[in-house]
Amino acid sequence: MTIRGIEHIGITVPDHGEAVAFFAEAFGAEVLFSLTDKTKAPLKGTDLAAKNGLNAKAAIVAVSMLRLANGANIEIFEIDHPGRPGGGNIADIGISHFSINVDDIDAAAARFARAGGTLMEGPYGLTGQEEGPGNLGRFGLTPWGLLIEFESFSSPMNYDPGTAAERWLPDSDEDK
Incomplete structure (x- = not known):
């Protein structure tokens, strides 16, 4: 399998x-x-x-x-x-959100807001193993309250020692 x-x-x-x-x-x-x-x-x-x-x-x-x-x-x-409607809260049990990988977080956030989404504070620099120059995140709520995260990775991630696998990221249009 x-x-x-x-x-x-x-x-x-x-x-x-x-x-x-x-x-x-x-x-x-x-x-x-x-x-x-x-x-x-x-x-x-x-x-x-x-x-x-x-x-x-x-x-x-x-x-x-x-x-x-x-x-x-x-x-x-x-x-x-x-x-019951979702609470739009990362603390809710179940799927709390999903993340969209984007090249331009500001453009993606603006498009999201024009479509009727509500943006939360950001963009902010990612931390921990995701930290690096240009690695940014931001959250927003859809009109019905679903939490969606935007992430942009310009720098490679750092993995825990001994980890062989790498995080999957969608190919950019330039990679095709």
């Missing part, structure tokens, strides 16, 4: 159309396909509960797979009876 890496990240949102539009505007994401949308029959919880844990009384009213540059895909779900 070979583990190849993360193929997609699933995100449940309050409004599918708004989220798809936000990811397209903020990150240039493209819709690859939609398993269902609000013009089609929903995917019922009674059919999916045993497969993915969806509450049997709920239904997926829209779900689309988005391509995001050369990293993991993003699957956007809208559920008719969603659970």
